[in-house]
Amino acid sequence: QVQLVESGGGLVQPGGSLRLSCAASGRTFSSYAMGWFRQAPGKEREFVGAISRSGGSTYYADSVKGRFTISRDNAKNMVYLQMNSLKPADTAVYYCAADRTYSSGGYYSSEYDYWGQGTQVTVSS
Numbered sequence: 497q498v499q500l501v502e503s504g505g506g507l508v509q510p511g512g513s514l515r516l517s518c519a520a521s522g523r524t525f526s527s528y529a530m531g532w533f534r535q536a537p538g539k540e541r542e543f544v545g546a547i548s549r550s551g552g553s554t555y556y557a558d559s560v561k562g563r564f565t566i567s568r569d570n571a572k573n574m575v576y577l578q579m580n581s582l583k584p585a586d587t588a589v590y591y592c593a594a595d596r597t598y599s600s601g602g603y604y605s606s607e608y609d610y611w612g613q614g615t616q617v618t619v620s621s
Contacts, residue, residue, distance in 0.1 A: 497522060497610075498520055498524070498528060503517050508619055511582065513578070515576060515577070517576055518574065518612055519573060528596050529547065529602075530546065531608055532575075532577045532591070535589050535591070536588040544556065544577070546602070547575065559585075564580070589615065590614060
């Protein structure tokens, strides 16, 4: 069992940056690939990016590639989402999720086993 808690959301101007954090409970954090998803009002939840169990590999949705970076610290049971050059289209609730099956993290939300409660990110002037 893994419990996830996101933090770091807020209001930011277009072009600004935010760093989201996800704290995980449990002693088996390094056994899970981690993903970030987001959901805007009236839209389906969408994949943002994922990081492998070791942190050695990451991949991203095309919409955020080159602007967002995922990292993790297995010693601290933490995963991060650094978001730069934010756009109004990035406004959403952001969720972290844990995947025990796929070593690099799945692309579909159904492939993830545990979810945080989400943190709101609003990009607006």
